[in-house]
Structures are given as structure tokens and as C-alpha cells.
Amino acid sequence: MSDNKFLSRLKKIIFIAIISLGLVLLNPKGLFNPVSGFFITLSYPIEKTFSFVSFKISNWFEFLTSISQLKKKNAELIKENNQLASKVAELSQEKKENEHLREQLHLLPRDKYDLEAGFVIGQDPQQLGSWVMIDKGSLQGIREGMPVIVSDGILVGKVSEVHLSVSKVNLLTNSSTAVNAVDLETTARGIVSGEYGLGIIMDKVAQTDALSPGDTIVTSGLGGQMPKGLLIGKIQEAKTTSDKLFQTAIVVPRVRYSKLEAVFVIKNIKAEEN
Amino acid sequence: MFQKIGIAIVILFLILFQVSFFPYFFVQAVPDLPLIFVIFLSSRENFNVTWKRVLLVGFFMDVFSFWPIGTHLLTYSLIAFSIGALAKRFLVEHKGWGFLITLSLVVAGTIANNLFLGLWSQLLSFLDREEGQILALPFNSMAVFYRVFFNTVTFIISYSLMVKIEKIFGYHKGSRLAIK
Numbered sequence: 001m002s003d004n005k006f007l008s009r010l011k012k013i014i015f016i017a018i019i020s021l022g023l024v025l026l027n028p029k030g031l032f033n034p035v036s037g038f039f040i041t042l043s044y045p046i047e048k049t050f051s052f053v054s055f056k057i058s059n060w061f062e063f064l065t066s067i068s069q070l071k072k073k074n075a076e077l078i079k080e081n082n083q084l085a086s087k088v089a090e091l092s093q094e095k096k097e098n099e100h101l102r103e104q105l106h107l108l109p110r111d112k113y114d115l116e117a118g119f120v121i122g123q124d125p126q127q128l129g130s131w132v133m134i135d136k137g138s139l140q141g142i143r144e145g146m147p148v149i150v151s152d153g154i155l156v157g158k159v160s161e162v163h164l165s166v167s168k169v170n171l172l173t174n175s176s177t178a179v180n181a182v183d184l185e186t187t188a189r190g191i192v193s194g195e196y197g198l199g200i201i202m203d204k205v206a207q208t209d210a211l212s213p214g215d216t217i218v219t220s221g222l223g224g225q226m227p228k229g230l231l232i233g234k235i236q237e238a239k240t241t242s243d244k245l246f247q248t249a250i251v252v253p254r255v256r257y258s259k260l261e262a263v264f265v266i267k268n269i270k271a272e273e274n
Numbered sequence: 275m276f277q278k279i280g281i282a283i284v285i286l287f288l289i290l291f292q293v294s295f296f297p298y299f300f301v302q303a304v305p306d307l308p309l310i311f312v313i314f315l316s317s318r319e320n321f322n323v324t325w326k327r328v329l330l331v332g333f334f335m336d337v338f339s340f341w342p343i344g345t346h347l348l349t350y351s352l353i354a355f356s357i358g359a360l361a362k363r364f365l366v367e368h369k370g371w372g373f374l375i376t377l378s379l380v381v382a383g384t385i386a387n388n389l390f391l392g393l394w395s396q397l398l399s400f401l402d403r404e405e406g407q408i409l410a411l412p413f414n415s416m417a418v419f420y421r422v423f424f425n426t427v428t429f430i431i432s433y434s435l436m437v438k439i440e441k442i443f444g445y446h447k448g449s450r451l452a453i454k
Contacts, residue, residue, distance in 0.1 A: 009321045012321065012325055016325070016348070016351045017348055017351070019347075020345070021344065021348065023342070023347065027344065032343045036337045040338070043338075046287070047293070050294035050295040053295070054297075055298055123293065123297035124297070124339065124340075125293055125304040125306070126391065133294075175399075258297065258298070
């Protein structure tokens, strides 16, 4: 009797394993996209509510933990404020230089993008920093491959999957994301990709090019829909690959991906339309 | 009917909680609520009773965490099957140690799930389907350690809640001795 029951369970698990493997193999054909889309669209309001509440609560906790450090922080801020005041004068000069550089490098001014604002409503629970889910989809004109930035033109990732009102954005820290990038100071070119949700590396940089810690990395605009001049981060460390063919650099992103709340999808570059 | 719809809603909320609520609070690893629920179910009932609910958890997990549909169906089913067999062996013999045994099953299930997903994602990215839409999970021992820790704590905290849910929906048929 007991053996029969075990046999029936064994048959069931073998059957499920075969069906599951079959389903995984059928996935690349996008066969289940309508099914997934249906459930994702259906639960979109709940997800939005959960993420909103969660974000507010986590911010509140962060605020609570920061209260004890407020006095120290205040003193630091006063000091920083004084330093910043002196830097303002310096920066006005640099602004002119920046505009000049922008012209020289043919970088697009940020107001030239056709942006779609979206809120983050979900994140990868398996590997933080891998992807985020945003509350905009094909209904708002989002398409696969579109770059995603935060307010100041800082690139955070690319749209990788689109549903009716929800999209999945692969972050730069995702190993499947690859973006052509350039060192703003030395014009060294390479490919920026993620390291399993843990960080960003700039790879395939020729040995003849120069990479230095502190250099600013921006998108080069080569290939796909990625505009030129979106800020990626700063180089922390540069080294030669083990095969001595290329150089790689660890790039520190400008934003904390785990705390993303609002992002902007670049749907189009207005200047290109005109 | 009410029981089935109720369970489906609970499972859906569990997954949405996992994807849209938890990630904001954890830096190293997010507790795996659906997996904990699967282990809880499997330790209470045999696989013949739980398999439909396990499949539903796996399906929703695949949909909302953008894995190819079938991945969590497979991993959760294998875990449920193994946990069911182990629980039958140990929980019946050592009734008094029920909670601790289930806790050990949570640890074992978490490690098995991470290993399976790690191998599976490596395989999928090796096959390079659709330019590697799937993130190849690294075999990061620290991440596994954190997940085991968070899952254990979450299981302890949510255990009584899961028992209450079980009572509300009355799905526990008592095919295995209740954990004491």
C-alpha cells in the first residue's frame, strides 16, 4: 500500500519534471507572454500599492536610524555648505567649459529626450540589483531596448521585457546588460556590463587606451537606441585582463539601485526627429 | 471552491509581497516567502495532496520574477517531493522535535533551491537564449548564507500565521502528524 503511494508520487514528480522542462523550452517562442501579461496587468495595482507602502516604510526606518546621527550630520553639513559656497563661483566657470565640451563631443542636452516617467513597483527578489519592474508598458509606448535613466541623465539600465502597463528593466549591474561606453577624460572605449547584480565593470578596453581611477564613464552612443553622453559612473580601479589583451575597470554607479523609486524611459531623442 | 480561491489569493499575495514589498528592506538577500510556504505545506501533507498548490506557487513565482515558466514549477515540485519524503521519515518518528525538524528542512530546502537555480541559470545563460535575458546567478556562498538565515528567521516569525491560514482555509487533511 505504502509502496503504491510512493510510486504514485514518483510518477507525479516525473510527469511534472517533464512538463516543466517542456514549458521552459517553449518559453523562448514567447508562447506564455499573454498569460504572464494577463497576471502582471491584473496584479499591477496591488504591486504598486505594496511598493509604495514598502518604500515609505523603509524611508521612515532610515529616517529613524538617522535621527541619532543628526547632530553630527548637521555640523558636517554646515562645513560642507561653506565649502560649497566657494565652489559655486568655481563651477560657474566650469559650466561654460562643460557647455563647450558638450558641443565638441556632440552630446545631447538632457531636455532633448522624449521621456516617460515611471515608478519602480518591483525588484528581483532572487538577486537584488538585477532588474526592477516599472509601472509603464506598451500602452505608454515603451519598447524593448529603450534606455532608462534617473533625473539627472544617469543611466540605470535598459528595458528588457514589455507588458501592457508594466515593464522589466535590466539594471546595469545585471550580467546580461551590455552598453558601449567611453571614458570622458581619455576617450578610451569599452563595454560596460554587470557583475551578477554586484557591481559594474568596463571591459574590452584596448591596452593602448588610458584608464584612471576617478575618470567619468558615459555612454558612447554606439549601437542600438542608446544616446551618447548618459552618465554611468566613475572608475574605481583599472587593471589588465589575465590574457593581457584588454583592460578592465570597476565602475562605481552614481545611484543606489536598491533605492530606485522613479525612473525615466528614453522613448526618443527629439533632436533626431527634427 | 472558497478554499481553492482563498489559497490561490494567499499564494498570489505572497509572491507580490516577495517581489514588491520585501526587496526595499533587505540588502544582502531577500527572504524567500514562497519557498518557506512550499516547505511548510510539504512538511504537513504528502506530495499527493500538496502538488497542485506547489505548482501554483511555482507558476506565480515564474510569472512575477520573470523566470522562464517552468523553472520554479520544477524546483518547488522537487523540493516539495523531497521535503515530503523526509518529513514522513523524521516527523512521524520524532513527533516532539517537529518544529526543529521543519526548521532544518527550511535550511536544506533553501540551500537546494539556491543550488538548483544557480545551476539552472548558468545552463540557460550558456544556451544564451534571447541574449541572456536570464541573469546567471553566481554561486555566492555569502548570499546563500544570508538567505538561509533570513528564511529561518522568517519561518519562525511566520509559522503561527501559516498555521492560522491553514486553519482558516481548512486545507490541512492531517495526512501527516501535525507539528508540535
